[in-house]
Amino acid sequence: MGEKTEADAVVVGSGLAGLVATYELTQAGKRVIVVDQENRANLGGQAFWSLGGLFLVDSPEQRRLGIKDSPELALQDWLGSAGFDREDQDFWPRQWARAYVDFAATQKRDYLRKLGLKFTPVVGWAERGGGFADGHGNSVPRFHITWGTGPEVVRVFAEPVRRAEQRGLVEFRFRHRVDELIVSDGKAVGVRGRTLEDSDTARGVASSRVETGDFEVRAGAVIVTTGGIGHNHDLIRKNWPTERLGPAPEHMIPGVPAYVDGRMLDIAEKAGANLVNRDRMWHYTEGIHDWNPIWPNHAIRIIPGPSSLWLDADGNRFDPPNFPGFDTNSTMKAILATGYDYSWFVLTQSIIEKEFALSGSEQNPDITEKSVATTAKSRLARGMPGPVKAFADHGVDFVVRDNLPDLVAGMNEIGRGGHIDLQQLERVISARDTQVENGYSKDAQMMAITNARQYLGDKVTRVAKPHRLLDPDHGPLIAVRLNILTRKTLGGVETNLDSQVMRPDGTAFDGLYAAGEVAGFGGGGVHGYNALEGTFLGGCIFSGRAAGRAVARQG
Numbered sequence: 024m025g026e027k028t029e030a031d032a033v034v035v036g037s038g039l040a041g042l043v044a045t046y047e048l049t050q051a052g053k054r055v056i057v058v059d060q061e062n063r064a065n066l067g068g069q070a071f072w073s074l075g076g077l078f079l080v081d082s083p084e085q086r087r088l089g090i091k092d093s094p095e096l097a098l099q100d101w102l103g104s105a106g107f108d109r110e111d112q113d114f115w116p117r118q119w120a121r122a123y124v125d126f127a128a129t130q131k132r133d134y135l136r137k138l139g140l141k142f143t144p145v146v147g148w149a150e151r152g153g154g155f156a157d158g159h160g161n162s163v164p165r166f167h168i169t170w171g172t173g174p175e176v177v178r179v180f181a182e183p184v185r186r187a188e189q190r191g192l193v194e195f196r197f198r199h200r201v202d203e204l205i206v207s208d209g210k211a212v213g214v215r216g217r218t219l220e221d222s223d224t225a226r227g228v229a230s231s232r233v234e235t236g237d238f239e240v241r242a243g244a245v246i247v248t249t250g251g252i253g254h255n256h257d258l259i260r261k262n263w264p265t266e267r268l269g270p271a272p273e274h275m276i277p278g279v280p281a282y283v284d285g286r287m288l289d290i291a292e293k294a295g296a297n298l299v300n301r302d303r304m305w306h307y308t309e310g311i312h313d314w315n316p317i318w319p320n321h322a323i324r325i326i327p328g329p330s331s332l333w334l335d336a337d338g339n340r341f342d343p344p345n346f347p348g349f350d351t352n353s354t355m356k357a358i359l360a361t362g363y364d365y366s367w368f369v370l371t372q373s374i375i376e377k378e379f380a381l382s383g384s385e386q387n388p389d390i391t392e393k394s395v396a397t398t399a400k401s402r403l404a405r406g407m408p409g410p411v412k413a414f415a416d417h418g419v420d421f422v423v424r425d426n427l428p429d430l431v432a433g434m435n436e437i438g439r440g441g442h443i444d445l446q447q448l449e450r451v452i453s454a455r456d457t458q459v460e461n462g463y464s465k466d467a468q469m470m471a472i473t474n475a476r477q478y479l480g481d482k483v484t485r486v487a488k489p490h491r492l493l494d495p496d497h498g499p500l501i502a503v504r505l506n507i508l509t510r511k512t513l514g515g516v517e518t519n520l521d522s523q524v525m526r527p528d529g530t531a532f533d534g535l536y537a538a539g540e541v542a543g544f545g546g547g548g549v550h551g552y553n554a555l556e557g558t559f560l561g562g563c564i565f566s567g568r569a570a571g572r573a574v575a576r577q578g
Contacts (some may be wrong), residue, residue, distance in 0.1 A: 027241060028213075028243055029056060029240055029242060030055055030194070030242045031053040031132055031242065031575075032048055032078065032209065032242050033055070033058060033240045033244075033245050033246070033521075034054075034056070034057045034212055034248060035060070035201050035214060035246065035287065036057075036068070036070025036247065036248035036249040036250065036287075036539070036541075037057050037066050037067070038070060038248060038249075038539060039068060039069075039070035039246035039560060039563040039567065039568060040539025040541075040567035041057060041068075041186055041246070041536040041538075041567065042066070042067065042177065042495075042564065043564050043568050043571065044246050044568070044570045044574075045187075045193060045538075045566030045571065045573025046158055046180045046183055046208060046547035046571065047182050047568055047570075047572050047575060048189075048571045049193060050190045050571075051191070051572075052573075053086070053192070053574070054192055054422065055192065055193050056194045056196060056240055057196065058102075058196045058201060058436055059196075059199065060198065060199065060201075060219060060220050061198070061282050061500075062221075062223070062224065063195065063197050064225060064226045064232065065226050065280075065282070066105060066181055067174070067176075067177030067458075068250060068494060069279050069283060070176055071173050071174055072279075072280075072383050072384055073133055073172065073173035073176070073179050073305055073382070073560060074167055074172055074174035074276065074382050074383060074384065074387060075169030075171065075173045075174075075175060075390075076166045076169060076560070077168075077169060077176075077560055078127050078131055078166065078555060078556070078558045079128075079144055079557075080092050080093070080097040080127045080165065081559065082132055082142075082146075084142055084167060086121065087144055088144075088145070088478070088480055090146065090164055090478075091196075092165065092488050094124060094128040094129075094162070096118075096134050097165070098121065098124045099156075099157060099162075100160065100294055100556060101124050102161050102347075104158075104159040104160065105120060105549075105550060105552060106159075106551050106552045106553065106556055107551050109149075109299075111383070112297075112299035112517075112547065113433060114298075114551075115518060115520075115525065115546035115547060116546040116547060116548040116549050116551060117515055117546075118298070118551040119566075120546075120549050120550075120551070123549055123561070123565055124161075125487055125521070127561065128547045131561065131564075131565070132406070133341065137399045138174065138180070139178075140169060140170075140175065141169070141170040141171075141405070142167045142169060143167075143169075143170050143398075145480040145483075146164040146165065147167075147485070148163070148164035148165075148475070148478065148481060149165075149555070149556035150553070150554065150555050151350075151475075151558050153344045153353055155231060155551040159352075159353075159553050160349070160350065166481060166557040167557065171390070172390050172525050173383075173384040173391075173560075174384050174391060175391075176560055178402050183469060185222075185327045186432075190480035196238070197380055198218055198220070199217075199218055199219075199238055200216045200217050200219055200221060200223060201215070201287065202216035202217060202290065203214065203290065203294070204290060204293075204509040204535065205239070205241070206294055210533040210534040211244065211245040211294070211532065211533065211534035212241055212242070212245075213237065213239060213241035213242055213245065213522075214239070214240050214447035215237070215238060215239040215240070216236045216237070217235075217236065217238070218237070218238050219232060219233060219235065220233040220234075221385075225317075226317075227280045227317040228391040229280070229282075229317050230282070233284050236420070239450060243534070243577070244536060244574045245534060245535050245536065246522075246537070246538060246570050247291055247524075247541055247573065248278075248541060248563075249286070249360075249447075249541050250540045251285060251541065252284070252285030252286060252304075252512050253278065253283045253512065254280060254281050254509070255284045255285045255509050256284070256320075257395070258284075258285050259275070259304065261303045262304065263302070264304075267356070269356055269359030270353065272359065272364035272507040272546075273364055273518045274365065274507070276310050276507070276509040277318070277320055277322055277339045277508070277509050278307065278321035278323070278507055278509060279309065280318040281318050281319055285512070287541055288515060288516065288541065291524070291537065294535070295526055295527075296316035296526070296532060297516070297517040297525045297527045298514070298515065298516060298517065298526070298544060299486055299515070299547040299548060300513065300514030300515070301514045302514065303354075303543070303551070304511065304550055305351070305507060305510060305511035305513050305553075305554050306355065306507055306509045306511070307507070307510055307552070308354045308358055308505060308507060309325040309327060309347070309505050309508070310322045310324055310325075310505065310507060310508025311324075311421075311505070311506065312506070313413060313506075315413075317385075321337060323381050323383055323386060323414075324381070324383075324508050325379055325380070325381060325382075325503070325505070326346035326379075326381065327378055327380075328347065328348065328374070328377065328378025328440060328481070328485050329347050329381065329471050329472050330370065330374045330378055330487050330489070331347050331368040331378070332368065332451070332452065332468075332514070333345060333367070334366060334367040334369060334448075334451070335357075335358065335361045335363065335441070335519055336361055336363035336439070336441060336449065337361070337363075337443065338443040338444060338448045339361075339518075340451055341366075342357070343467040343468070344467075345357050345402075345429040346468050346471055347378075351554075352552065355507070355558065358495050364426060364439075364506070365504055365507075366505045367434065367439075367443075367498070367504060368501075368505060369430075369452070369502050370485045370492070370500075370503075371490070371497040371498060371500060371501065372407075372490055372498055372499055372501065373416070373497040374483070374486050374487045374497075374501075375407055375411065377485065377487040378409070378485060378486060378487055379551075380408075381410055382533075387410070388412045403464070406546065419437070420504040420506070421502075421503055422437065422501065422503075422504075422578075423500075423501050424499060424500055426500070427452070428445055430500045430501075430502055431444075431445045432500045433502065438503055439454075445569060450500075451492055452492050453560055455468075456491040456493060459490060466557075469489065472486060472489055473489075476488075491513055510539075511519060511559055512542045512543065513548055513550045513552070514547060515537070515541050515548065516541040516542045516543075516547060517546065517547035518536070518537050518538075518566070520546075521536070521569055521570070521573035522536045522538045522542065522569040522570035522573060523536050523573060524536060524571075525547075537566075538557070538563065538566035538570040539566055539567060539568070539571070540562075542566055542571075544558070544559060544562025544565075545562050545565060550562075
């Protein structure tokens, strides 16, 4: 190469994909320098804050619950959800999709189990779909929650990387912000940028951007693993798919820390990388403002069961398949079509006790702390789980009242422009309630609830027994104002199956690799337009693994 190198590879970003790539490199005895603009407290990045859900196909956990899954069914679901329709931009994503589903059905579970990762026994059923067998959604439950949530997913890779650090194979350079990829004779040979002042901020807390100097690192290869654009609302609005989803929301709240800024996308493009599918993104419609925030405007997502009544800002019920937990992008489009950027759940105490889960490791301390006794007590006991009750008591988006008139008054107090009419809402709820005792209900949501309760995991732990919303025995009544929560970037740097970056002319970029969210979790958009959930952490693992192994093979 003609230049002195400090390491076999420099990994930009110390999130999950970066840790996985570094782990694989050190397993091959390679020397790695990891640079990150944040401090060591943020090792593992956004993955640490996750619920730790992982998409697996035909797993022992599924089989024990009587779930009949197969690689063929999973691929049908994936392709039906992805909706790949771009000849050029979807070339590599299509190949990544097939490779990832195969990985999820074969090697993924064993790969993680050997590192010490375990799963809870109940498999979740996320993104239940849009109503057609070959369309969007999971035909069966596939959401495997890590025993230990996101911190455990991070731990199983961080611990061997730290051991490699002690052996001198890994060097972390925190508070190093990359501003440029160094390219020599068409090959990526390093990075340069600015150092930032030392910071002792806690994990997730926004840190200083005061610069203290310059740096440059030369290495045999560069692996970019810097995440997406989830906290950069200006960039989200710039890339927002208005024709497909409607106008970008005026009010958005970030479900990721401030450092998820998307800077490396433009930096990679300026160096010669090809960026694809920039308009594809995955934001949630069930966001609530965190009453105890860690990062600026901290948002939490409700992971709902299917029973809450979902209403627009004026109290109108959404059309099928826009039920809780069914079709995220369809519901996003329906909400934005109303002219408002928020919606409502209306439910009862009985529903919230059983059906409300909050995304995030810190919102699930029982599973995060791997306490069997605490988990059993909190999940099976009557009453709201502690974190949910804290939001009901303190959250600005919650209205809890003993009767419908008071509930409507409370909803109108915090609505952002819409207006709920008491008589209209009473008619909507009463019509729904007439279907509860009818086992042959024509109400599509009631049919979906009945279907969900056929699955043992849902019936026991996730879906409340159907009841009338206006039955005082199941009260009080609860309304939750739902906001648009920004989270995942589904497009990004185009990569081949080795996670090697592609140039606009279709050739591979010598020495440059990308993994995780910056690469659309593989290929520049392995999910297409929709995600099946449990696929983001898995995409970081699969693409980071591919990058680390490919660079290790280069010498």
